[in-house]
Structures are given as structure tokens and as C-alpha cells.
Amino acid sequence: MILAVLFVATTLSASAWSANYDKAVYLVAAQNFTPETSALVAKYVGKDITRASNHLSWHRRNGRYLESEGWHSLHLDEKLQHAPKDENDAIVQIEKALEVIRNHKNHDKEVVSFAIHTVLNLMVDMHNLSNVFIEGVPQSGTEFQLDISQCSMANRPIRWFKHSWKKLWTNRYQTFHGNNVYSPQMWSEDIVCMWGHKQSEFSAGSLNDWATDIGTYTKGVYDRLEKEGGRFIHDTIQDLEPLHMSCLARAAYRIAVLLNTNLK
Amino acid sequence: MKNRVLKIALVVVALCVGTRALAWENIGHAVIAYNAERLLDPEVKAKCRHYLKASIPFYATWMDQARSIEPYTVCDKWHSTNIDAKYKVVVGSPTTGAYHIERIRKEMANGAYKTMSDSLVKINLQYLIHMVGDHHCPVHVRWSKEEHPQFHYSLLSNGKKLHTHGFWDGAIAFKRRNWRAEKHFDHMQKLSPKQAKKMQKGTAYDWTQETADVWRKHCFYAMPAGTDRAKMSSEDVATVHAIVDKQVQRAAYRLAGVLTEIFKE
Numbered sequence: 001m002i003l004a005v006l007f008v009a010t011t012l013s014a015s016a017w018s019a020n021y022d023k024a025v026y027l028v029a030a031q032n033f034t035p036e037t038s039a040l041v042a043k044y045v046g047k048d049i050t051r052a053s054n055h056l057s058w059h060r061r062n063g064r065y066l067e068s069e070g071w072h073s074l075h076l077d078e079k080l081q082h083a084p085k086d087e088n089d090a091i092v093q094i095e096k097a098l099e100v101i102r103n104h105k106n107h108d109k110e111v112v113s114f115a116i117h118t119v120l121n122l123m124v125d126m127h128n129l130s131n132v133f134i135e136g137v138p139q140s141g142t143e144f145q146l147d148i149s150q151c152s153m154a155n156r157p158i159r160w161f162k163h164s165w166k167k168l169w170t171n172r173y174q175t176f177h178g179n180n181v182y183s184p185q186m187w188s189e190d191i192v193c194m195w196g197h198k199q200s201e202f203s204a205g206s207l208n209d210w211a212t213d214i215g216t217y218t219k220g221v222y223d224r225l226e227k228e229g230g231r232f233i234h235d236t237i238q239d240l241e242p243l244h245m246s247c248l249a250r251a252a253y254r255i256a257v258l259l260n261t262n263l264k
Numbered sequence: 265m266k267n268r269v270l271k272i273a274l275v276v277v278a279l280c281v282g283t284r285a286l287a288w289e290n291i292g293h294a295v296i297a298y299n300a301e302r303l304l305d306p307e308v309k310a311k312c313r314h315y316l317k318a319s320i321p322f323y324a325t326w327m328d329q330a331r332s333i334e335p336y337t338v339c340d341k342w343h344s345t346n347i348d349a350k351y352k353v354v355v356g357s358p359t360t361g362a363y364h365i366e367r368i369r370k371e372m373a374n375g376a377y378k379t380m381s382d383s384l385v386k387i388n389l390q391y392l393i394h395m396v397g398d399h400h401c402p403v404h405v406r407w408s409k410e411e412h413p414q415f416h417y418s419l420l421s422n423g424k425k426l427h428t429h430g431f432w433d434g435a436i437a438f439k440r441r442n443w444r445a446e447k448h449f450d451h452m453q454k455l456s457p458k459q460a461k462k463m464q465k466g467t468a469y470d471w472t473q474e475t476a477d478v479w480r481k482h483c484f485y486a487m488p489a490g491t492d493r494a495k496m497s498s499e500d501v502a503t504v505h506a507i508v509d510k511q512v513q514r515a516a517y518r519l520a521g522v523l524t525e526i527f528k529e
Contacts, residue, residue, distance in 0.1 A: 158332075176325055178294035181437070183444040186298065186321060193318045235333040 017128055017170050020180065021248055023050035024187030025124050028252035029259070031192075032199075037260045040104070044113045045120075050184055055117040068093075071118075074126040078136045080215030082208045090126035091207050094119050094258075101262045119258060126211075127251040130166040132218040139165075140222060147231040148172075158233065172237065173244055187248070194242065195249035202246075202253045210254055217243060288401050290325045292436040292512070296397040297324035298445040299452055299516035303460075304523060311527040315385045320393055320523075321445065327394035339364070342395055344404040345472045349411040351480065353473040361395045361404075365468035365522075368392055372526045392522055399472050400515035402479040402507070403432040415479070417489035431493060432483060435508045438493070439501055452513050463514060464521030471518060475511070482507050 026049040033041060045052055056072075059065040070088030077083035084092050100107055100115035107115075125131050133141035144165050149158045163172075174182065195202070205213070221240065228236065288296065301309060301320040312320055327343065330336040345360035347353055357363055368388045377385050398404045407415040419426045437443070443451075455463060486503045487493075496504075 176290060176329060177322065178290040178292075178325070178445075181291045181294050181443065181445050181448070182321065183446055186319065186445060190318050190322045193313055193316075193322075234329070238329055238333065 017124065017248075018174055019053045020174060020182065020184050020187060022053035022121075022124050023184030024191060025248050025252045025255070026050050026052060026120060027184055027188035028191050028249070029120075029255035031188075032253065032256035032260075034260050037256075037263050040263045041116065041259065044104070044109060044116050049120075052117050052120045054121070056121050065114075068118075071122060072125040073131045073133055073141055074211060074214060076132065076134045076211060076215040078134070080134065080212045080219065082211035083135065090122040090131070091211060094122050094126075094207065097122075098258065098262050101259070102264075104263065116259070116263070120255060123255045123258070124248075124251045127214055127247045128169060129218045129221055129247070130169045132214055134215055134219060134222075137219065137222055140218065146225065148237060149231070149233045160231065168232075168237070169244070173241055176241075188252075191245060191249045191252060194245050198246070198249065199253050202250045203257045210250070213250070214247075217247070288397055288436055289434045290328070292401070292433070293324035293328075293394060293397050294321045295436060295445050295448040296400075296512055296515045296519065297321040297393050299449050299512065300393075300519035300523070302449050303516060303520035305528075307529070308524050308527045312389060312523055315382060316389055317386075320389075323390045323393050324397065325394070326390045327398075339391065342391070343398045344406045345399060345469075346406040346408070347412070347472075347476045351476065353405075353469050353476060355469050360406075361399055362468035362472045365392065365395050365399065369468075369522060369525070377526055389523075393519065396468070396471075396519040396522060397515050399468055400475055400511045400518075401432065402475055402483045402511065403429040405472060405476040405479060415484065419487060420490060420492040420494075422494040423492065426493065428487065428489075431487065432508075435504055436512060438504060438508075448512070452509065452516065455513075455517060460517050460521070463517045471514070474514075478507065478511065 030038065030041070030049050041049060056065060056068045060069060071090060071093045073088070074090045075082070075084050082091055087093070097115035097118040100111060101119065104112040104115075130143075131141060142165070145162050146165055146168070147160045148163045148168065149160055221243070224236070225232065232240075298321040301312070304312070309320075316323055327336075327339060331340045331343075341359045342361040342364050345353060345362040346357065353362065354360060355362075368391060372380070372385070372388060377388075380388075409416050417428060419428050419431050421431075431438075436448075440448075486500070486507060491500075
């Protein structure tokens with residue numbers, strides 16, 4: 001029992017979204033690969049790209065790449081510019097992986113496979129608000145508690161529950177929609193339905209531009225939380241769902257751009 | 265054993281012959297909406313997605329989430345419909361869901377949705393997607409305690425009290441915890457176009473009456489007071505599944521029918 005709890009806690013801390021969301025992002029990204037990229041991703045990752053979900057965590061659970069524990073977060077300065085303090089940063093590691101991917105013909109298959117998995121995992125992770133650290137925003141990137149109100153019958157007093165920030169962003173929306181019954185394929189269709197029209201906008205720019213974009217929406221949510229006294233009422237949570245979906249869309253379209261450009 | 269098999273068979277036959285026909289928690293609503301979307305022809309599906317800016321299942325549970333939020337508190341009572349002392353559905357009351365299903369159907373019929381703002385079409389669809397599902401959930405017919413005290417009782421879960429409403433709301437996932445929506449769709453019995461048309465006939469009042477009858481003639485006997493859901497035999501679980509699967513099928517086909525009736529040119 002204790003081991004099971006520890007396992008879940010480790011998994012939560014290591015991954016950004018639930019596996020369903022990760023997989024949905026990969027499905028959307030794969031829809032936008034060039035034929036060449038598709039073939040190479042299939043060669044190095046396998047035909048089912050969704051199996052790449054939580055790959056780094058899987059390695060760590062098996063005692064490998066333990067240093068990757070710190071790679072999942074994104075660090076920004078007060079002006080929301082990418083500002084890593086060391087190698088424990090998603091973009092730093094993605095750039096290293098892209099170097100391997102660009103020269104994939106000169107590396108062992110396993111090395112390239114790990115690099116592509118790294119890009120897939122970290123691109124998703126860095127788009128999750130709960131993995132973003134902003135200088136001068138003390139709560140960012142940390143596992144703080146907030147009060148959220150539960151949906152209740154009309155005309156009844158609001159009931160408040162302690163909730164964790166990470167869980168809010170990682171699992172809460174999934175619960176609204178039926179948890180695991182809502183498959184990655186279904187999420188992927190919703191990502192495209194809601195945000196497909198923004199594909200060009202989301203895809204434009206560099207990794208550093210994307211970092212600032214992520215910082216901007218993350219800061220927006222923190223500012224709103226502060227304005228609302230550290231509590232999110234149910235309709236605020238509802239209100240934030242399109243943003244939540246747009247984070248997934250951003251990650252998906254950007255993965256496609258990175259791999260289409262670098263895996264040739 | 266033979267009696268149990270007979271009991272399941274009788275329930276299945278009765279539901280299939282279907283005189284009149286079960287909120288489903290988030291899982292059930294998602295499944296019904298997903299199944300309905302899979303049943304739609306591409307033109308209707310595209311129109312639904314155009315207005316919703318999402319898939320149909322994405323909005324399956326919205327009404328449950330919105331019921332405590334202004335300006336939607338008005339729809340708090342639309343999740344169910346009353347049954348009178350003579351077991352008949354109450355027609356024409358604006359505090360019932362069946363009334364609003366029919367109201368929206370009429371308001372959007374014959375291309376009238378084209379005269380509505382996109383946001384009104386969207387909200388109407390969100391209502392329909394949820395309410396059609398709700399009105400096939402056996403515990404979403406409102407039996408007053410005064411007139412029908414026999415229908416207000418509790419079940420058990422590992423010896424602990426479990427409200428019967430809670431059981432039936434979650435019955436679609438009962439013993440099926442790892443099923444994806446796709447699996448639920450594959451599991452659903454498919455109908456020929458003629459059979460589908462027959463099932464889609466009628467009004468939300470007819471469907472609610474059917475659901476009330478399913479409750480009183482089947483659910484009530486399949487899960488009598490004091491039944492412990494943790495100690496049910498596989499045959500009894502199968503009986504529950506037969507009831508729920510039929511209701512999910514009805515809800516999905518009817519939701520698909522309502523959406524087709526609105527959007528099909």
C-alpha cells in the first residue's frame with residue numbers, strides 16, 4: 001500500500017499531465033508530421049507514438065537516467081525570458097536532444113530514440129503551468145494548496161476544498177469529462193476542434209519565444225489566482241479549460257515543427 | 265442458476281421489445297455522447313462540431329458543471345422529469361427536463377437554428393447532449409417521496425449504505441472500470457436504419473415514461489433495497505448491465521436522432 005502511494009506520488013511529480021493528455025498531444029503532433037518525419041519517428045520510437053508517454057519517468061523507475069528528474073521544468077526570469085540556472089531545465093535538455101536528432105545518422109539508434117523521447121516528453125511537460133518557475137513569483141512551479149469550490153446544486157452555499165495546484169492542472173479537467181473513459185483519441189480530436197485554427201500562430205517562433213508565451217499565460221493564471229484571494233471558484237476553473245486545452249495544442253503543434261525541422 | 269439466467273433473459277427481452285424505456289455520472293454521459301456522435305452522418309457531425317467548437321462528448325457533462333454557475337442555475341431542475349401518482353410522466357412543466365428537450369427541439373426545427381446566434385445554438389446543443397442522456401438514466405425520473413415511498417431506499421456497498429441514485433448513476437462503469445468510450449461503442453448493439461428510426465420516434469416525454477417504466481419494472485427488482493453491490497453474483501451484474509446497456513443504446517440513438525433532425529438538410 002505504502003509502495004503504491006509512493007509510486008503514484010513519484011509518477012505525479014515526474015510527469016506533467018496524465019498519460020491521456022500526453023498521448024493526445026502526440027497524436028495531434030503525429031498528424032502534422034511530414035511523411036519523412038513520420039517514417040523516422042516510427043523507426044526510432046515505434047509505430048505507436050503514444051507509447052512515448054512518460055518515457056523518462058519509466059527509465060527512472062528502472063534506475064536509468066536518474067538525472068532526468070529535474071529536466072521537466074521550465075525557468076523564466078521576471079521578464080518571462082527563458083533563464084535556466086543549470087541543466088535542470090526542459091529547453092536546455094530539448095536543445096541537447098535536438099542536436100542528437102539533427103545528426104541522427106551518426107548516433108546509435110538507442111541514443112536517437114532517447115533524444116526523440118526527451119523532446120516528446122519535455123515539450124509536453126514545459127507547457128504545463130505547474131512545471132513553470134518564474135523569477136519573483138514564489139508560488140510558481142511549486143506544489144501549493146489552493147481552495148477550489150466544488151460544483152454543487154444551485155442555490156446552495158459554495159463548498160470549499162483544499163486542492164493541490166498540480167492536481168488541478170493535471171487531472172481535474174479529465175475528471176470533468178469521465179476520466180479514462182475519455183480516450184487520448186477523443187482528447188486529440190478536441191484539441192484540433194478547439195485550437196486547430198491557431199496552429200500557425202502556435203507553431204511560429206523559437207523555443208525561447210515559446211518559453212515567453214508559456215510564461216505569459218502562466219503568469220496570467222497566477223495573477224488571477226492572487227486577485228481571487230488564492231481561491232478558484234468552480235466557474236473560474238471552467239473558464240480556464242480552454243486555456244488548458246490550448247496548452248496541449250501549443251505542445252502538439254510545436255513538437256511537429258521541431259521534429260519536422262530537425263529529424264531529416 | 266437457471267432462474268437467474270431466465271431473469272436476465274426476461275429483462276433483455278422485455279427491454280428489447282421495449283414498451284417504454286436510465287445521470288450517468290461523467291463516464292456515462294461521455295459514453296452516450298460519444299456513441300451518439302459515432303452514429304451521426306459526417307454532415308451532421310461536422311455541424312455539431314462547428315457550433316460546439318469541440319466534439320459532442322466534450323460537452324456531455326457541461327450541464328452538471330454549470331448548474332451552480334450563473335446564469336445557468338435556472339437549468340438546475342432540467343436534469344430530470346416528474347412522474348405522478350399514477351406512474352405517468354408529468355407533461356408541460358417548465359421545471360422538468362423533458363419540457364426543455366421538446367422546447368429546444370421545436371425552436372431549432374426546420375432550419376430555425378439558422379436564425380439563432382451561434383452562441384445560442386451552442387448552448388442549446390449543450391443542453392440537449394446532457395438532457396437526452398439524463399432522461400434515460402433510471403434514477404432521473406422524479407418520484408415524489410409522498411406518492412412513491414417504495415422507490416426511496418438504499419443499497420449497500422461492502423456493508424455501507426449506498427443511495428440507489430448513486431448506484432444507478434454509476435452503473436455504466438460498474439465492473440467496467442477500464443473501458444474506454446471506444447470499447448463502450450463497440451459493445452453497444454447496433455441497429456438497422458429502420459430499427460433506429462423506430463427507436464428515435466416520440467418525444468422526450470415518451471422516453472421519460474419508458475425510463476420510468478424501466479425503473480419500476482426492472483431496476484427496482486434487479487437491485488432491491490439492501491442489495492450489496494460488492495456481493496452480487498455475476499448473473500446479477502449481467503442483469504444490471506443488460507438494463508444499463510439498453511438505456512445507453514436508447515439515449516445514444518435518440519440523441520443522434522435529435523441532432524440529425526435539427527441539422528440534416
